[in-house]
Amino acid sequence: xxxxxxxxxxxxxxxxxxxxxxxxxxxxxxxxxxxxxxxxxxxxxxxxxxxxxxxxxxxxxxxxxxxxxxxxxxxxxxxxxxxxxxxxxxxxxxxxxxxxxxxxxxxxxxxxxxxxxxxxxxxxxxxxxxxxxxxxxxxxxxxxxxxxxxxxxxxxxxxxxxxxxxxxxxxxxxxxxxxxxxxxxxxxxxxxxxxxxxxxxxxxxxxxxxxxx
Numbered sequence: 277x278x279x280x281x282x283x284x285x286x287x288x289x290x291x292x293x294x295x296x297x298x299x300x301x302x303x304x305x306x307x308x309x310x311x312x313x314x315x316x317x318x319x320x321x322x323x324x325x326x327x328x329x330x331x332x333x334x335x336x337x338x339x340x341x342x343x344x345x346x347x348x349x350x351x352x353x354x355x356x357x358x359x360x361x362x363x364x365x366x367x368x369x370x371x372x373x374x375x376x377x378x379x380x381x382x383x384x385x386x387x388x389x390x391x392x393x394x395x396x397x398x399x400x401x402x403x404x405x406x407x408x409x410x411x412x413x414x415x416x417x418x419x420x421x422x423x424x425x426x427x428x429x430x431x432x433x434x435x436x437x438x439x440x441x442x443x444x445x446x447x448x449x450x451x452x453x454x455x456x457x458x459x460x461x462x463x464x465x466x467x468x469x470x471x472x473x474x475x476x477x478x479x480x481x482x483x484x485x486x487x488x489x
């Protein structure tokens with residue numbers, strides 16, 4: 277049995293959301309194919325408790341200097357650690373979001389800042405090279421966007437502009453997760469007359485990816 281951790285970032289979850297629809301097609305197909313797996317879902321747009329704020333920076337600086345934390349910092353550190361431990365314990369990661377200005381939503385970035393922590397998810401070699409701690413895991417990125425970026429629907433390949441997908445792949449690689457792929461629902465705003473067909477094609481791709489994930 278695998279533990280699947282879903283990080284979903286979208287304030288509008290069900291109402292007229294292509295992101296939510298893409299996710300539902302994926303996760304329903306996944307549960308049909310992997311009925312014994314445990315699925316944990318977080319919508320970080322609804323609840324993102326530990327951003328990289330003043331307390332987080334103070335905890336980091338004091339930890340690096342081997343100084344004691346004050347009570348507020350200790351509570352923050354202990355509560356955040358539960359989220360880090362959950363991330364480390366997962367076998368598979370599903371990141372779900374709409375594209376915002378070529379990037380991921382800020383709440384998802386905050387979540388990644390929270391779990392990308394030395395020495396739990398990666399460390400540095402004596403030469404300063406990052407060494408991932410999360411090997412033998414896999415991840416998938418489900419993303420919706422109104423434009424075309426990945427050569428979908430006969431459009432030119434502009435994947436170099438999808439900074440969010442590149443970022444998630446890069447930070448996962450640093451943490452040791454190299455089995456990473458993406459499924460994209462894109463181009464609905466560019467070609468609204470074919471939006472239904474575009475979405476159905478993306479849904480089919482999501483269901484196929486779910487069975488192999």
